[in-house]
Amino acid sequence: MGLSSSILFACTNKTDVDNSKAHYLPSDFDSTTSIGTDFYQYTNGGWMASHPIPGEKSRLNTFDVLNDENLERLKVIVENAQKANAAQGSNQQKIGDYYALAMDSVRRDQEGIAPIQSILDEIKNQTYDLQDSVFAKNIAFHHLHLGNPFFGTGCTPDAKNSSMNIAELWQDGIGLPNRDYYFDETEKGKEIIEGYKKMIAKYLQLLGEENCEQRAEAIYNFEKEIAGLMNTKVENRDPQKTYNKMTFDELKTLIPEFNWDVYFSSFPVKPTEITIGQPRFFKGIFPLIKQTDKEVLTDYYTFCAINHLAGYLSSDYMWTKFEFYSKQLGGVTELKPLWKRSLDMVQGRLGQPLGQLFVEKHFSENAKGRMVNLIEELRTAFGQRIDNLSWMSDSTKLQAKDKLAAITVKVGYPDVWEDYSEAIVDKSLSLVENYINLTYFHSKKGMREVGNPVDKNKWYMTPQTVNAYYSPLSNEIVFPAGILQPPFFYAEGDDAVNYGAIGVVIGHEMTHGFDDQGRQFDKEGNLHDWWTSSDAELFQKATEKLKNRFAQVVVIDSLKCNGELTLGENIADLGGLNIAHQAFLNTLKAGEEEKLIDGQTYDQRFLYAYSRIWAGNYRDEYLRQQIITDPHANGKYRVNVQVPMLDFFYSAFGITENDSMYVKPEDRIVIW
Secondary structure (H helix, E strand, O other): OOOOOOOOOOOOOHHHOOOOOOOOOHHHOOOOOOOOOOHHHHHHHHHHHOOOOOOOOOEEEHHHHHHHHHHHHHHHHHHHHHHOOOOOOOHHHHHHHHHHHHHOHHHHHHHOOHHHHHHHHHHHHOOOOOOOHHHHHHHHHHHHHOOOOOEEEEEEEEOOEEEEEEEEEEEOOOOOOOHHHHHOOOHHHHHHHHHHHHHHHHHHHHOOOOOHHHHHHHHHHHHHHHHHHOOOOOHHHOOOOOOOEEEHHHHHHHOOOOOHHHHHHOOOOOOOEEEEOOHHHHHHHHHHHHHOOHHHHHHHHHHHHHHHHHHHOOHHHHHHHHHHHHHHOOOOOOOOOHHHHHHHHHHHHHHHHHHHHHHHHHOOHHHHHHHHHHHHHHHHHHHHHHHOOOOOOHHHHHHHHHHHHHOEEEEEOOOOOOOOOOOOOOOOOOHHHHHHHHHHHHHHHHHOOOOOEOOOOOOOOOOOOOOOEEEOOOOEEEEEHHHOOOOOOOOOOOHHHHHHHHHHHHHHHHHHHHOOOHHHEOOOOOEOOOOOHHHHHHHHHHHHHHHHHHHOOEEEOOEEOOOOOOHHHHHHHHHHHHHHHHHHHHHOOOOOOOOOEOOEOHHHHHHHHHHHOOOEEEOHHHHHHHHHHOOOOOHHHHHHOOHHHOHHHHHHHOOOOOOOOOOOHHHOOOOO
């Protein structure tokens, strides 16, 4: 999913499977619902009824269930590390000590705000002269150690020279999840804004400040001004629009208000070239700072620091953040247990070293080999479908197949583990100080890559993550060990189930290389148009139909799915379904008698398995946030909108035009 999320696991070879098992229970179904009315509910209704959302969560789906199982495994690992008396400087020592610090909430309450008081004092005492070296250095310090007030800086592969890394400037600096929240005039939107202001005021009150409500209002208004400069999420999906490369001298000419020389002198590498994701934002943010009162800027800057660090401070700050972000925005009713919150902290800063310990205990090399084999089967099937496309010219087909053949595959865990020797965890320091130091370690390590060749061994997910991704800049698909387990793959399961579940997701990740964003990158990962204009036009017509189909879906109340924001994921789902089904058909021998399980055919089991991986329950608050911020449609519609596009859905279940899920043959969308 273009540094995207998806699901994945390996399928076995046909000779290895036990075809007597379908691996879903009759009780998981809802037989009171008609297949032709609501396939998702029919397939998952029983599962959803037996999996209510815990108070600590805003949703519970199959990903979350597996993640919880992995957390239990990781808990044992970190607790053992805590007790191990490991050598100083070892990964085990760092993991154990950081977890111990996170678990010591009594110490945090005793320390209060003291561990970061010097940082807050610097914010309060600094000037906001844009050319002042102290101001520039302070912004750099926060970007490297804390968060991203005003804007963000990072390192990324150069989209038009993807073998090399380049510095990147990106819009940032707001506390709500998306710029659209600031302009939501609905009653629900106004409630969220008021809750956000209440949180800001509470932080200021905890710091002993006065006139907190008025100052919170001013901070919010300043952030709204920042939000008004930002691109929308849909605009940021356009890789051409967000690629604006220039020399460092050109940056200083384009945006002369800020002291870029001093700012970048704090970084490990001073860039000679840089790309700006949103030029309009950067042309506006510094004049906005210049015209804003110092008192407002100081309060905003202070709030940014506190809000970023609240989870690592005393319980009064932690609860203040929980009340808004988790409770009001997510609908969560209970705080996670301390051990889960502590484990989240370890994963956030020592995720890969923890993953190294995880795969040593919980990953099968046999699964890795089987996964690689299945990926090649899906690659073959995708090539067959490209050959048979009626809308694509032969010349573009050749280049599409070249790109498909060039996709690299990473399974399980990195071949080369990252070096964490410079990461230091010191138990004499507070949790928040260690967090700040580890953040600097990651920032410094990342920015050192500016101007250097891209590390092809690098992973952008930890091995224990229950997820997967496609990277357009590397033209690679990556499947961490964390997801290579049931319910996404069954080592002794039925082939039809495995292809319908993990097979679809492998196809999904491959298709991301050919969705509306990924298709703009060539086989080397460079932003380069390799399509004929007529092929691009036909592709756009087909994707427009899919966009409009999802835009009609009402998710909650009167809120509809954002068909444009979710387009890439929806293209990938549809492609994944068709490619995985083709790969499954390729495994069947001519004249072979179909093997029924519980009276179910191959196609029925394939589609049941696909629907099952999206089973989930969601709080209303989560659904509203997902619509605004998430490029993925809700799981229900990833099933009920996509499955009716497949001809074999109709033959598998006898769906007719009398069924509400029926789509006329001429209206069924086929892209890949």
